[in-house]
Amino acid sequence: MSGFDLSGLKASFGGERVLGPLSLRVREGEKVALVGKSGAGKSTLIRLIHEQVGRNSSLVPQELGLVNALPVFHNVFMGQLDKHPTWYNTLTLIRPFAADRAAVKSLLNDLGMAEKLWIPTASLSGGQRQRVAIARAIYRNESLLLADEPVSALDGPRAHQVMALLRDRFATSVIALHDVELALQYCNRIVGIQDGLVELDEPSDRLAPSDIMSLY
Amino acid sequence: MFSYPTVRASLIFVAVATLGLLFADIAITASNPWRDLGNFFLGVVTPNFFSSEGLLTALLRTVAFAFVGVALGSFFGFLLALVYRFLPVRVFCAFIRAIHELFWALIFLQFFGFHPLTGVLAIAIPYSGIFAKVYSEILEEADPEPRRLLPPGTGMVAAFLYARIPDCWEQLRTYTAYRLECGLRSSAILGFVGLPTLGFYLESSFSQGLYSDAGAMLILFYVLIATIPLWVRPKLLPVYILAAPFFLGEGLPIVWGNVERFFTEDIVPEPLRSGEGIAGLVPWLNDLMVNEALPGIWNTVLLTQIALVATGILALLAFPLISNHFGGPVRRTSGHVFLVIARSTPEYILAYILLQLWGPSMLPAVVALALHNGGIIGHLIGRQTNTLRLRPDATTGFNRYTWELVPRVYRSFLAFLFYRWEIIMRETAILGILGIYTLGFYVDSAIQNIRFDRAMVLILITALLNIGVDALGRYIRRKLALQTMPTC
Secondary structure, three states: OOOEEEEEEEEEEOOEEEEEEEEEEEEEOOOOEOOOOOOOHHHHHHHHHHHHOOOOOEOOOOOOOOOOOHHHHHHHHHHHHHHHHHHHHHHHHHOHHHHHHHHHHHHHHOOOOOHHOOOOOHHHHHHHHHHHHHHHHHHHHHOOOEOOOOHHHOOOOHHHHHHHHHHHHEEEEEEOOOOHHHHHHHHHHHEEEEEEEEEEEEHHHHOHHHHOOOOO | OOOHHHHHHHHHHHHHHHHHHHHHOOOOOOOOOHHHHHHHHHHHHOOOOOOOOOHHHHHHHHHHHHHHHHHHHHHHHHHHHOOOOOHHHHHHHHHHHHHHHHHHHHHHHHHOOOOHHHHHHHHHHHHHHHHHHHHHHHOOOOOHHHHHOOOOOOOOHHHHHOOOOOHHHHHHHHHHHHHHHHHHHHHHHHHOOOOOHHHHHHHHHHHHHOOHHHHHHHHHHHHHHHHHHHHOOOOHHHHHHHHHEEEEEEOOOOOOHHHHHHHHHHHOOOHHOOOOOHHHHHHHHHHHHHHHHHHHHHHHHHHHHHHHHHHHHHHHHHHHOOOOOOOOHHHHHHHHHHHHHHHOOHHHHHHHHHHHHOOHHHHHHHHHHHEEEHOOOOHHHHHHHHOOOOOOOOOOOHHHHHHHHHHHHHHHHHHHHHHHHHHHHHHHHHHHHHHOOOOOHHHHHHHHOOOOOHHHHHHHHHHHHHHHHHHHHHHHHHHHOOOOOOOO
């Protein structure tokens, strides 16, 4: 069960209401794109959903949350630390097992960066780092994805490749996107946020880019 | 300018130190200090490396004690760092690090005697307390985001190993390496209380006037510290740590009867031991306070405040020596050499040498403390100025120093200085062993007179004084909003 039904979502910053109160119901199978101006409250909403649905979701935060000193492999492997006993994880830190190596490598291959498997994440470019965080979220193998601008640092074709991968790998997703075209193409429901409130909530096949542009 | 809190705080400290100078015993009492100093420098430039085979053994022992002590300290410090958030642990660590290595050595000497364990524990115990504090601060600073993103149900150990350690590994490594350097200095001065390290041979060469032998020892010590990056390699570390315990020397066997007597008799306050009971404790404690503790505290505080200001002045004068905002590669190279020597020489050795040359007074102690600590802070500030980028048409020379650089680095300069306040006080107390009337003098005399009960109370007072100054230093740093850095 990867859908959720949340109400009374709200957040304040420095005594000023920045989000809500709003309700959001997402059914299994829905791919929701959160669109709106920067500062509209998209990131806050993603964070609130993550807090509410428990941690049984794969999160790609805007800050990525990578451990810079560890290689790409270990950052991705961290998505499944709960699946193995402590001794296994500790040994993996020193010398990864062949099966895990193969699994992570094939995942990175789908993201077009298999050759970076053993590079410390600190020395990667912004777009590469973003794909490592995405790989970790996919590797975690939850059916709900919460992502905050996951492709903001990727160039056109790469962004499409990654969005398609996310669409195929997660049954349900809520993705904050500033790229309207990507939102319409890879999501089946568009939620527009303006000044912390839901201004638009429609299936994407009923919308044209111009309908969304009014939010900006 | 007087409206700046940092300037006002500095002026108050300068005023206190100036006032202190009126009461301090500052004098050169030796009959011919400059000739002695000349002889000493002559000895340093004509070192005699081949006088005795003892020299290499002493060097080996110095390294061995440092490695074993620092390795144990780092291990237990790390364990303590994991539970550092609990108040009793913090108090315990503050206490064990407030007592100087030499005091620990003096305590252990009384019951373990000249067994290697004495030297090892003297380093390991205070270092555990220091490591616990700094490690926990470093671990605190690790980015919390990766931990938040771990799947629920991730084990504590795995979470710690993946999301915390790698992020601060570099800092932990750097700090531990820095502490190893400090450990070498600590190990060297343990010789002054009789352990078989450099200090022991330095003292005996000095007392016989063999300045060339002493010079050779100092030069080897500088080379040892300056080449740390060459011979301390991550791959070699396990080898060193495993081998070090075998190079501590035999020492003398532990007499367990002494251990028992120390705890059941020696450190029990005299009135209790002789059956006078609690009633006798008051006059005993009163006598101890009036005749030993209070004069000791007064002199320790006095000397600390003067040395602190002298350190600050020296650091401000010295940092341009290595700053690349001023011309001349020759000046910079010689500046580097001067600062490396100043900060690699333990204050205790500097004070010992100056005391031999100038005769007993507070002056050698002030100069030694200022040279060592000023060297450290000057080096750090100088390095910091090298990261500053001035506008291309910035003024040069003295104006650049006063208008461009000092205002920019003054806050971190004060942060370092207040951080070292406690360290300076700890050293001041210990310099008493050399015959300056600080707390260490009274501790040492009590031990010489086999009055360990008194010595323990005095050490306790010293520890509390250090904890107090540490707290005050932290309060001032917070008040002035100075950022703190653990590696200084």
